[in-house]
Amino acid sequence: MDKIIECVPNFSEGKDKQTIEAIADAIAATPGCRLLDVDSGKSTNRTVYTFVADSDCVVEGALAAARVAREKIDMRRHHGEHPRMGALDVCPFIPVAGVTMDECVEISKRFGKRLADEFGVPVYLYEASATLQYRRKLPQIRKGQYEIIPKRIVQEKWKPDFGPARFVPEWGATVTGARFFFIAYNVNLLGTPNQAHRIALNLREAGRGPEQPGRLKEVKGMGWYVDDYNLAQVTVNLSNYLVTPPHILFEAVKEEAARLNVAVAGSEIVGVVPLRAILQAAEYYIEKEGLFILDEDQKVRLAVERLGLNSVAPFDPKTKIIEYIVATAPNEPLAGMSVRAFIEEVAGRSIAPGGGSVSAVIAALGAGLDAMVGKLTLGVRRFDAVDADMRALIPPLHEAAHALIPLIDADTDAFADYVAALGLPEHTDEENRFKKAQLQQGLKKAIEVPLSIMTLGDKVWDAMMGVTQYGNIASRSDLEVGARALEVGIWGAYRTVVNNMGEINDPEYRKKIMEKADAIRVRAVENCQKILDILEKRPV
Template sequence: MKSIVECVPNFSEGRNTKTIEAIADAIRQTKGCRLLDVDPGKSTNRTVYTFVGSPEAVIEGALNSAGVARQKIDMRTHQGEHHRMGAMDVCPFIPVANVTMEECVKISKEFGRRAANELGIPIYLYEESATRKYRKNLPQIREGQYEGIKDRIITKEWKPDFGPAEFIPGWGATVTGARFFLIAYNVNLLSTPNQAHRIALNLREAGRSPDEPGSLAEVKGMGWYVDEYNLAQVTVNLNNYQVTPPHMLFEEVQKEAKKLNVAVTGSEIVGVIPLEAILMAADYYINKENLFVLDEDQKVRLAIERLGLNSVAPFNPKEKIIEYIIAEEKAEPLAGLTVREFIEEVASRSSAPGGGSASAAIAAMGAGLGSMVAKLTLGVRKFEDLDAKMRRIVPPLNHAANALIPMIDADTDAFNDYVAALRLPGNTKEEKELKVEKLQQGLKKAIDIPLTTMKLADAAWDAMIEIAKYGNIASKSDVEVGAKAMETGIWGAYKNVMINMADITDENFKNTTIKLAEEIKIRAENQCEKVLKILENREK
């Protein structure tokens, strides 16, 4: 997977569509950047942009957007409900994939240095990039807002980290840094702004004062009224959704609103949200309501419904959940084939796909048959007493079936990597050493993939035995075939592990892997036999 960084610059303009679009175009036209979301607010007079790209690309995208704002936004005439101190008010960088927080700190500093030099603007560092403790948090730096910068920026304590220590009337100042994924989240209320703010004060971490802290950690917020929606909102930043996720904030707002006899009418995500946060909400409501929801798309739908995320604007998961937005098209040339095409591909005059891919497909079918029988038993009136058991049995079988499908292509990819290493030159000493290293890496990958196939299938045996005991006896042969297919898939994957082991020079890796593979193979033989005996002895 490529290195992906998210950048979420906030600009102090939410009403001039030409300016908003010009900034968006600057990001779109930056090579390597992908603009995910543009969220303007008229009342706040502020627009939040969300884009992703490589570490190098996001710096360029942020600089290009700031360059447009330098030309088109004049802070001397700006008014809006949101706190602000600059034309580009804040520009955070967030690690998404294959990037560390430390790397994002370096990215933010490089952006700050270049923005100061190229645009002549003052830049402050915050959050993980902060250089001074007393100005780590955004509210600390933004105290007094744009109007207060003039007197603060010339003091020693508030000298910018980059750029001129002087007031730039048309710009103000910008804050940049690296931070954890922040979720901008609003809960809708049919109330006055005062009531919304009262609720926000009760919940936000800072509360009303140091002596009256709020009840939720890692939450910053306030209450306001949004004219275009004709309702009030508790508007918050969830600084760490793993500490306080959206559903927890939503539930607490409902409790506070009930005390005030105020109606809650859904909520909205400003910008984008990680999939994990949505699934956390789904799991919360599944447990709370004792629901049985298995598939990811259904969990996403449940979270959307329970949080009322469609209440003020459509919530399209493909446009709002960051993993769905940045996901490339599934690279499954084999698993994506029809059954006929896959068999024909296996039967063709080519060494790949071979036994490893076939083993993964066979094991997936085995687990899939077990999952099918469990689902056909679940919810049937005459098997109503088994519902609790089926709810436990379905997930591991369903998970194994789905997790084994990608292994079909992974096995062939691993073989291709090894073949590529064989083609490397080996004329010089350095070339020979590199080739040996790459060959060993290729062999280990060619072993690890079928070993993973074995592990995934192995994890489904307990559930397969349970379905043999309690599943609908009318599907007896399906469970028998499923068990035999899982055993065969594991045996085939084992053979692929062993055939690639001969040339491995790492003795510790070899001994550990062989021991584990043999244990899984033997367990598969024993568990399959157990399933078949259970079914043979069942009458109904």
């Protein structure tokens, strides 16, 4: 799933098990949708569903759930402790990965219009999707709840964004929009609920009132005591983790707790969390403590340990981090092969994989060899003097080696698009024009992938030069092979660009691409020779 959007529809039903399960089944049965959580409350008479999907499927999942609610929920008989105004009370769309807030705004509008058109119900937009500032926040729209709708909806200022400006008794009204991901986060204290609440008041954005705002933006919170855990908690909702992420809240609680002589005993994330929030915490502690960690799984482990996320319940990244929950194996049939199988595939009776894919492999090996030498130098006592240098030089080499791997398959896929265009019909003028356009598009893709190989390789010459100067000279041959491999990988990708450029009929495109490719190719020759010269002069 390249684009991950979270949808959290809240339905005004928390008692009828059959209805609750029917809505869950409708979401789960929608192609492309992954139901993550169903949270029902009898006293609130409300159920919150959490599911993820891509931009094409998420609206279908929300509509499927709404269809069940339209049939089974009647707001005329609804009572509960939680504020509400509709059968489907609120339906936010939240960007998680590979998608922007603006895209989610458009998705929410598409959903709102379809919901209104299909069911004939009023729909309001809120948060990032709001059209009017005075009804941007959910409490503003929901003030007076379901019971006030008949009086408000006929007022011009409360005309819905979609659907009829009239009361639909069995449904009420629905609010939808795009918002940031809320992280429900609790920090544990070996103290009293009063102490926890004092800390929460000092930190939450609202503070103790307009005259005493709190320290942290986009934080709502309070303090309480959890009998099951036998400890107090500062319990918060982080409304925008890009403004205040969990680790900043955690460190702020530690500061406030120290002033009260109260011990902090880890924390917990309620529900699921985006990977980005966890990696932000890891990068914070890496910088704070002067650590050197490159692997993602180790970064996740560091964040879990520093935040004490295992303190009251196990934190399993596979079931708590959204991207890991929905992860599928990458579609990389070539990169996933054994070395033997890849070589045999290249040597087979087929035009693909060809020079572009092989060039990506060679360039990746070149960057990887120098990353290896840097890692073998780092931490060795006799190279302590260059420890800081290695910490700066290794990451770009490590990252380039990994970034080049997907391009092995991307180059073959790009060529396949061009071959597919060759088979298009050309019996009419319109078919002929379409085929020519598709061929040009396929050629440009077959040019831009090897150009990406060249660009990635070009970025690591400085790091490779540094490892050559300061790295363990016992690995001299590895450094030589690495430099040559990177140069050959860039040269091979360059030849692929040149070969595919022959049939491009856009002179401005040709000029722009070839100027960039020629410059990278020249730098590759020059930098490779510089590295070999440095190694020639370094004493063994």
